[in-house]
Amino acid sequence: MDMTPRFGMVLDVIRQAGFQDFEEMIVAYYTSHFEWGSVPAMLQCVSRNRRLKAMLRELQRSSSQWPRWEARGLHESFSEATILLCLNEMQRMSQAPVVRPSQGETANLITGLEWLLRDQGCNSQNYSRTTNKWNSSAQVEAAPDSMPHLWALLTELIGVQSLYCDRIVRIVLAIILYARRVQ
Numbered sequence: 001m002d003m004t005p006r007f008g009m010v011l012d013v014i015r016q017a018g019f020q021d022f023e024e025m026i027v028a029y030y031t032s033h034f035e036w037g038s039v040p041a042m043l044q045c046v047s048r049n050r051r052l053k054a055m056l057r058e059l060q061r062s063s064s065q066w067p068r069w070e071a072r073g074l075h076e077s078f079s080e081a082t083i084l085l086c087l088n089e090m091q092r093m094s095q096a097p098v099v100r101p102s103q104g105e106t107a108n109l110i111t112g113l114e115w116l117l118r119d120q121g122c123n124s125q126n127y128s129r130t131t132n133k134w135n136s137s138a139q140v141e142a143a144p145d146s147m148p149h150l151w152a153l154l155t156e157l158i159g160v161q162s163l164y165c166d167r168i169v170r171i172v173l174a175i176i177l178y179a180r181r182v183q
Helices: 004-016 022-031 039-063 068-093 103-119 148-158 165-181
Strands: none
Touching: 004 022, 022 039, 039 068, 068 148, 148 165
């Protein structure tokens, strides 16, 4: 079935209702406060609760078939939304008073995690006995380019201002990739 005439009619009605475009109407629908008990209020509630998740999932799935430049905005939006959700959760959790470790303690913790990864066989071929340093796999090293969304998420969660941000991101990525491989 050709969708062109159907959407032509829908877009005409949207403009007649005073919206500039489809997206403005959708945003207004999901963000408006309708009169309690009205049909729009009830449908909005059901849509927010049950249908929105499926719609967003379908948009994400379908976007893999779009030209890359068309899908970029959707993917960036999902990444930004994910980052904000996680940062808000972390902010709520970090309200409790905590003793902050010194830089030396942080460096020791990172080194300890790198040793733990080596001892557990995660990228053990990348441990240099001569320098006593753990070198992450090529897959982890390529992460900023090959996994830009995951890299951005982890970087934001860890804190881009952190002195050890890149090292911690690489450790977390190595753990995640290792865990997925051994499932």
